[in-house]
Amino acid sequence: VLLLCTGLTTWVAYIDLGAWSTVVALSIACIKMILVALFFMHVRHSNKLTKLVVLAALVWLGLLLFLTMTDFVTRNM
Numbered sequence: 001v002l003l004l005c006t007g008l009t010t011w012v013a014y015i016d017l018g019a020w021s022t023v024v025a026l027s028i029a030c031i032k033m034i035l036v037a038l039f040f041m042h043v044r045h046s047n048k049l050t051k052l053v054v055l056a057a058l059v060w061l062g063l064l065l066f067l068t069m070t071d072f073v074t075r076n077m
Contacts, residue, residue, distance in 0.1 A: 001035060002032055002035060002036070005028055005031060005032045005035075006032075008028055009025060009028050009029070012024050012025060012028070013025070037054060
């Protein structure tokens, strides 16, 4: 599945989607990230503390991305 997602990412890179190119690429990257975390890092079968740490890391990442986007959107003002 990861190889298919990688091929899909490469295929989408050659298609002109305009502003949606980044959204589609990041969506595919998020799917790949979830697959790697669940299966290769064994988060799927781990204890609750490990799942809590992964959730905290994702919340932190979301907060950093949100703050970055607020800076990016207000830059032209």
